[in-house]
Amino acid sequence: xxxxxxxxxxxxxxxxxxxxxxxxxxxxxxxxxxxxxxxxxxxxxxxxxxxxxxxxxxxxxxxxxxxxxxxxxxxxxxxxxxxxxxxxxxxxxxxxxxxxxxxxxxxxxxxxxxxxxxxxxxxxxxxxxxxxxxxxxxxxxxxxxxxxxxxxxxxx
Numbered sequence: 001x002x003x004x005x006x007x008x009x010x011x012x013x014x015x016x017x018x019x020x021x022x023x024x025x026x027x028x029x030x031x032x033x034x035x036x037x038x039x040x041x042x043x044x045x046x047x048x049x050x051x052x053x054x055x056x057x058x059x060x061x062x063x064x065x066x067x068x069x070x071x072x073x074x075x076x077x078x079x080x081x082x083x084x085x086x087x088x089x090x091x092x093x094x095x096x097x098x099x100x101x102x103x104x105x106x107x108x109x110x111x112x113x114x115x116x117x118x119x120x121x122x123x124x125x126x127x128x129x130x131x132x133x134x135x136x137x138x139x140x141x142x143x144x145x146x147x148x149x150x151x152x153x154x155x156x
Contacts, residue, residue: 003084010077010095017073017098024066024105028058049119056116059109059140064147067106071147074099078153099151106144113137113144 035051078095117137120130
């Protein structure tokens, strides 16, 4: 693979990474909209408890997969660009920009997941539902932590 091919693949990966990140931000926007629309609640802890539950859905593994894909594209792009001579590399820090954004969103998601985990004891009467909610959010925290670790080389 030539340097030109490596840079072409890296650019394509970065575009895909921004698309994955945009899709995940869309998921966050949908959940925020759903939470804002709640006016009455059937939850034991009221409207705000239900809103926290809805917003913490962004940390469920099936939703946070888009963020993990964005982190993977940054990582693979960096691997492709590393062997290219420094004089031939792009001048803009394009992998750094996406890496920092992915890491920042991941930190926010960890906070939302922990908020959701903190509300679990107040919401359910069913221990099995408690366990499912806890495992789902903890899995999301693990994926967000993995995303941060993957892009860490791009974040000084």
